[in-house]
Amino acid sequence: MINVTIIEDDEDIRKSLAILVNGTAGFECINCYSDCESAIAEIESDPPDVILMDIGLPGMSGIEGMRIIKNKLPEIDILILTVHEDNQRVFEALCAGACGYLIKDTQPGKLLDAIQEVRCGGAPMSSKIARMVVNSFKINPHEELTNRETEVLSQLCKGKSYKMIADTLFISEETVRRHIKNIYKKLQVGSKSEAVAKALKERLVST
Amino acid sequence: MINVTIIEDDEDIRKSLAILVNGTAGFECINCYSDCESAIAEIESDPPDVILMDIGLPGMSGIEGMRIIKNKLPEIDILILTVHEDNQRVFEALCAGACGYLIKDTQPGKLLDAIQEVRCGGAPMSSKIARMVVNSFKINPHEELTNRETEVLSQLCKGKSYKMIADTLFISEETVRRHIKNIYKKLQVGSKSEAVAKALKERLVST
DNA sequence: AAATCAATAACCCGAATGGGGCATATTTAT
DNA sequence: ATAAATATGCCCCATTCGGGTTATTGATTT
Numbered sequence: 001m002i003n004v005t006i007i008e009d010d011e012d013i014r015k016s017l018a019i020l021v022n023g024t025a026g027f028e029c030i031n032c033y034s035d036c037e038s039a040i041a042e043i044e045s046d047p048p049d050v051i052l053m054d055i056g057l058p059g060m061s062g063i064e065g066m067r068i069i070k071n072k073l074p075e076i077d078i079l080i081l082t083v084h085e086d087n088q089r090v091f092e093a094l095c096a097g098a099c100g101y102l103i104k105d106t107q108p109g110k111l112l113d114a115i116q117e118v119r120c121g122g123a124p125m126s127s128k129i130a131r132m133v134v135n136s137f138k139i140n141p142h143e144e145l146t147n148r149e150t151e152v153l154s155q156l157c158k159g160k161s162y163k164m165i166a167d168t169l170f171i172s173e174e175t176v177r178r179h180i181k182n183i184y185k186k187l188q189v190g191s192k193s194e195a196v197a198k199a200l201k202e203r204l205v206s207t
Numbered sequence: 208m209i210n211v212t213i214i215e216d217d218e219d220i221r222k223s224l225a226i227l228v229n230g231t232a233g234f235e236c237i238n239c240y241s242d243c244e245s246a247i248a249e250i251e252s253d254p255p256d257v258i259l260m261d262i263g264l265p266g267m268s269g270i271e272g273m274r275i276i277k278n279k280l281p282e283i284d285i286l287i288l289t290v291h292e293d294n295q296r297v298f299e300a301l302c303a304g305a306c307g308y309l310i311k312d313t314q315p316g317k318l319l320d321a322i323q324e325v326r327c328g329g330a331p332m333s334s335k336i337a338r339m340v341v342n343s344f345k346i347n348p349h350e351e352l353t354n355r356e357t358e359v360l361s362q363l364c365k366g367k368s369y370k371m372i373a374d375t376l377f378i379s380e381e382t383v384r385r386h387i388k389n390i391y392k393k394l395q396v397g398s399k400s401e402a403v404a405k406a407l408k409e410r411l412v413s414t
Numbered sequence: 415a416a417a418t419c420a421a422t423a424a425c426c427c428g429a430a431t432g433g434g435g436c437a438t439a440t441t442t443a444t
Numbered sequence: 445a446t447a448a449a450t451a452t453g454c455c456c457c458a459t460t461c462g463g464g465t466t467a468t469t470g471a472t473t474t
Binding site for chain 2: 433434
Binding site: 146147148149171172173174175177178179182191 | 419420421422423424425430
């Protein structure tokens with residue numbers, strides 16, 4: 001038996017979800033909330049296995065609410081159920097600890113599968129979301145950088161100093177300095193830490 | 208009709224896969240290879256829509272082969288089919304441009320679904336893999352760092368200088384230096400770029 | 415043949431960074 | 445109440461870094 005709690009502000013959707021969950025053997029909806037604040041207040045006294053959660057809620061956002069809930073009860077699996085498929089929200093949700101991310105037009109059967117799946121150690125995602133997530137790993141070399149510059153940038157991302165890079169690449173420290181100056185110009189940054197931050201965030205080099 | 212190419216060194220598996228694919232309406236296996244080298248040599252003359260690919264191949268590894276193939280023909284979707292579920296290989300494959308990652312005990316029906324799915328813009332993954340991928344986004348604060356230190360580290364990861372951090376946090380530059388010294392000791396690093404690299408790679412801060 | 419780009423290397427100089435020690439509130443835990 | 449942890453601040457000093465300028469060599473392109 002999987003105990004489910006629903007957090008969703010739209011009453012129609014909330015009720016439909018509850019009916020779907022309660023109408024299926026092996027699933028039970030033990031609580032419904034229309035906002036995070038009330039969910040947070042009560043959740044510890046009656047913790048579910050899985051939370052189905054909207055993001056666009058009145059008051060505290062689902063993302064923020066998720067952080068708080070995950071902090072209190074880390075073992076709960078939280079499944080996001082929303083209309084938002086924009087990069088920022090998806091990745092914010094995952095960073096905050098969501099275990100899955102479904103868009104609202106998911107078929108009822110698939111939704112139940114997803115709840116099952118998340119309990120079995122999976123991470124159900126809608127197709128488009130899964131592709132976004134997978135694509136976010138892909139290396140994206142900056143096309144202005146030359147091969148040598150990319151090599152140097154990669155060394156920078158290991159936290160190396162000019163001197164260490166020079167020794168690794170068998171060139172003089174001055175040449176390293178030159179490459180780094182060019183990298184800064186092309187990436188429009190002005191320091192090692194800025195360059196490393198940009199390179200890692202935008203996956204300009206293979207880690 | 209989805210055209211599939213298989214790269215797999217085990218003859219039994221290769222033939223079974225080909226039979227499965229060819230025996231299903233809407234799918235056709237147009238080529239089979241037992242190693243990347245031969246696949247790379249011929250692939251451009253007969254490009255498929257999807258490649259089913261093993262990782263542990265004789266000669267060139269599947270990862271390396273994938274890089275080369277993706278470079279020649281970026282529009283091909285590559286589905287990894289392997290027994291390896293270790294972190295390193297999974298993430299290397301995704302960084303090299305894999306669109307999906309299935310383990311070899313996947314049911315034949317699910318495998319065909321996955322091929323379909325990848326062609327429709329999805330990214331099919333086995334449960335465990337999907338969870339690994341999703342978990343890799345989760346913020347993982349370093350437990351030794353104090354709140355203030357985490358705040359400072361987060362500023363470092365934006366590429367800020369001591370002075371800029373001081374202005375942002377309304378403290379003196381000297382205090383910023385103090386916090387950073389403590390951060391270095393706890394993270395066992397010795398420079399801003401090293402700290403930023405470690406923090407971003409290990410997701411010690413929210414980006 | 416001329417021109418452009420990539421990679422190499424050097425010099426100067428001032429600003430930023432990193433390591434050491436020291437000190438004092440403030441908060442938290444015992 | 446006292447001890448420990450945290451956040452704040454300052455000093456000294458050596459090293460690293462970042463910006464500017466210039467130059468040579470080889471490869472690629474026009």
